[in-house]
Amino acid sequence: MIPLSPRESARRRLLDVLRREGPLARVEIGQRLGMSPASVSDLTASLLDEGILVTEESGEHASGLLRGRPKVRLFFADTLGFVVGVWTGFNRIELRLVDSAGRNRASRHVERPLRNLEAEELMDVLAETITAFAAETGASDVKAVGLACQGYVDTRDGIVAWSPVLGARDLPLAAGLERRLGKPVLIENDASAMAFAIAQRNPDFRSGRTACLMVGDGVGLGLLVQGELYRGARSGGSEFGHVRLRRSGPQCRCGGRGCIEAYLADYALHRDAQLIDHRPAPTTLIPSEDSMEAIVAQARAGDPALLNLFQAAGEVLGDAVGILVQTLEPDHIVICGPGTRAMDLLRPSFEAALAIQTIPELRDLAAIHVVDSSMDLLTEGVVMQALRELDFDLARLKAA
Amino acid sequence: MIPLSPRESARRRLLDVLRREGPLARVEIGQRLGMSPASVSDLTASLLDEGILVTEESGEHASGLLRGRPKVRLFFADTLGFVVGVWTGFNRIELRLVDSAGRNRASRHVERPLRNLEAEELMDVLAETITAFAAETGASDVKAVGLACQGYVDTRDGIVAWSPVLGARDLPLAAGLERRLGKPVLIENDASAMAFAIAQRNPDFRSGRTACLMVGDGVGLGLLVQGELYRGARSGGSEFGHVRLRRSGPQCRCGGRGCIEAYLADYALHRDAQLIDHRPAPTTLIPSEDSMEAIVAQARAGDPALLNLFQAAGEVLGDAVGILVQTLEPDHIVICGPGTRAMDLLRPSFEAALAIQTIPELRDLAAIHVVDSSMDLLTEGVVMQALRELDFDLARLKAA
DNA sequence: GCACTTTATTCGCGAAATGAATAAAACAAT
């Protein structure tokens, strides 16, 4: 919101590059950020002074002939405490503990249905789960929490306006958790978190415009412009998964029909596959990875009805990507999430639909990537953002 | 492309606000831009020095009691030459001459079919038309030309990658016109130009995210973020009008079927209306305003078949706006262009479709405006952008 | 003519970034 001062922005870029590329010497930082050695010296001096960074003693010389003054690598002090990243699924909570450098220290997942909880109860459960996780991992000094969930999330005000996971609307989740935990809590749409994590790993996705389509429990979109998340009017992400592509399609969790999600999400494929097989209705809302794999395997073995299902899903995926291409003209489109497990089955109809949907000049422009991303990236993305917020606060606190 | 220096960016903002809000005193500029008087004094001193601005002598005191030192208003010198703005339609060229302050000095339109011309011939015709227009209006000193056209336009490289108006693909239109005219030429997608012009007139549209949907000869989208045009991978705009909403809909000019345009554009409504009336096929590709008005009048009079036509079009418009809401979460959506003439006929099905298509939380967020905009805004938008480019060059030239 | 009000300019300061000079810390060679 408040535009960062030049100093704060340089500071942020410096810490970002250190988190991404491990310990770096000052010259290396200068090269990567296009800064003069003088500026880097200046910035790092204050960061060392504040105890945020430390110099690395271990002069483990890199291979090859080494002349000149040896590099002194800088990295985060390990006395700055930890941050917890959380992802809430339908009946599952993923947790991750990272240190101030963003390195994974512990991760865990807890099976816990969240769908039918009252708002207060839900926040109690989340707070307890987070506290227990921190205690079990021996992390006494958790500075902040980042939480990613499906739905329409107002990151600035910390409100979940709508979510298929939560029953409530306009839930002030961040404030509720902050009260319970006594720590700052950042909440974020999960597709946005995924997009951010993917962009941290691939520099290509940090320049220009990148649209990340996450297919899994639902379908979400995370949009990056110059490596930063695009934020809409309520600083939320996109509810692209609930664009209705077909006038009278299958039922969607949002209450509508024919949404992108209602064809592509795991729950949709699973539901339709079970109808085909005349098996009993699923006991849980979200199918297990095993059962999804079983459906995919059955389709790969040649089951014609299931092949039809994936063919229709691929077509919807092609239409969806086509809309993104025509509307946003992105440099990169990344298809990610568990749904990519069936990309071989989706691809023929996906590419056909994309070809029909788009003008060739535009289609050839966007590089389409299928990234095999685990759900780990969700907590990684949101925890990195929470860390960045913390950097910002540290800078503020020092100034005061 | 090259990031503007702080000075250059402040300079641009100053000239922008002067073009928008007429002659202004230095204090007034400071208030509007949130700059200190000292900074404004500094900036205006150099601009006066360079002869870009002049002080206004006419001390025509505003009404009411006036005490204190009188304001000295600043404005553009009128010795800086002119800029021509052009819009190319199917069989029509719109022209506009503005001075360096952006004030309209002359405008004209020429009936001239452009569809079936070869690339070289087309550029000859355009160059001749522009030269003749400048000569007729007595503008001896035209500094630059801005041209808006439908289709997928690469503004940075000056290439029309694809356009329904032009036969050619990947036409280096800017370079071709620059060679013929000996002046810099800026080309731009026409919906982007319209969006820019609309945002110049309404400050609400210059903050946050504004999506401008232009309905007329075709359907185009111009996207503004913080008052500046969003540019995609090839720095073009969007081809949103060619998103295919219906699997097997009516034929579109792009070669596909079921595009948004194929329901909403004038040519589509006119074509279908004539089929209904069993009248002969139209002689021109683009119907006249009169014939469109006739169709609308007949529908308003209660013709059931025509009402169906507008009902279907409204539904598509609702779906289109819904996609924008769900994907981009804009602060403002502006529906503009000649197509708004039938907004009363479109509105019921438009609103119903929008309600079905969107999640209430998101829908309530975006303010939807219907702006009765004349085609004049097209040339206005592109000419203002060409002027801004010129400011930029002036700053560069002085520095050298 | 004098007080008052509003507008504009000047001046000095501080933040930020940089190039150039300098210092530091090693190894290599004699």
Next chain:
DNA sequence: ATTGTTTTATTCATTTCGCGAATAAAGTGC
């Protein structure tokens, strides 16, 4: 050992930029 070479890091003076405060300017009202 001493000196030179090479690379890394810091210091310092300079420039750009914007701003607050003081000052000057240009009117009106009495």
